[in-house]
Amino acid sequence: METIKLDPLKAEIKTLVLGGKKLTKSIFRQIEFRDCVDERMNFTGDKCFGYVKDGEHRFVLWLYNGNLRKMGLSPYMRLKELEYDSTTLDIELFVFKCKLGYYATEERGGYTIEFKEGERQKYNELVVKVKKLISEVMENQIFL
Structure with a gap:
C-alpha cells in the first residue's frame, strides 16, 4: 500500500485592527457606504484594504479622507x-x-x-x- 504524506500548509489570516481592537461584524455593519470608484471606474480613495464577506455579499473595505468606508461588490x-x-x-x-x-x-x-x-x-x-x-x-x- 502506498503511503500518502501531507505537507503542512501555512496560511495567513488577515484581520483589521482599529484603535488597537479587531474589527468585528458589529462594527463593520456600522461603516458608511460610499462608492470607491468614479464613473470611469478609477479608484477614488486613499487606500484599499481588501474585501469582507458578510453572508452571501462581499464588500470592499477602503479609506476615504481618513475615514473607513465600504462598497458593495455584488x-x-x-x-x-x-x-x-x-x-x-x-x-x-x-x-x-x-x-x-x-x-x-x-x-x-x-x-x-x-x-x-x-x-x-x-x-x-x-x-x-x-x-x-x-x-x-x-x-x-x-x-x-
Missing part, C-alpha cells in the same frame, strides 16, 4: 460574469453610473439595453477595468 461581481448584451438591472445601474448613453427597451416582461453610437466601446473598456479591480481586491480577504 453588482460589480455579477457584471463581471454577464454578457455585454445582458438584460439585467445590474447592467442598467452600471451604465447609468458611468454616464453612458443607452436606451432600455421593454421586451416580454424584461428589457434590453442598447447603447448609443460610440458608447459600446466605452462600456467594454469600463467592464475590463471592473474585472481588474475585482481581481485585485479578491486577493485580500479580511476576516471578521
Whole structure:
C-alpha cells in the first residue's frame, strides 16, 4: 500500500485592527457606504484594504479622507460574469453610473439595453477595468 504524506500548509489570516481592537461584524455593519470608484471606474480613495464577506455579499473595505468606508461588490461581481448584451438591472445601474448613453427597451416582461453610437466601446473598456479591480481586491480577504 502506498503511503500518502501531507505537507503542512501555512496560511495567513488577515484581520483589521482599529484603535488597537479587531474589527468585528458589529462594527463593520456600522461603516458608511460610499462608492470607491468614479464613473470611469478609477479608484477614488486613499487606500484599499481588501474585501469582507458578510453572508452571501462581499464588500470592499477602503479609506476615504481618513475615514473607513465600504462598497458593495455584488453588482460589480455579477457584471463581471454577464454578457455585454445582458438584460439585467445590474447592467442598467452600471451604465447609468458611468454616464453612458443607452436606451432600455421593454421586451416580454424584461428589457434590453442598447447603447448609443460610440458608447459600446466605452462600456467594454469600463467592464475590463471592473474585472481588474475585482481581481485585485479578491486577493485580500479580511476576516471578521
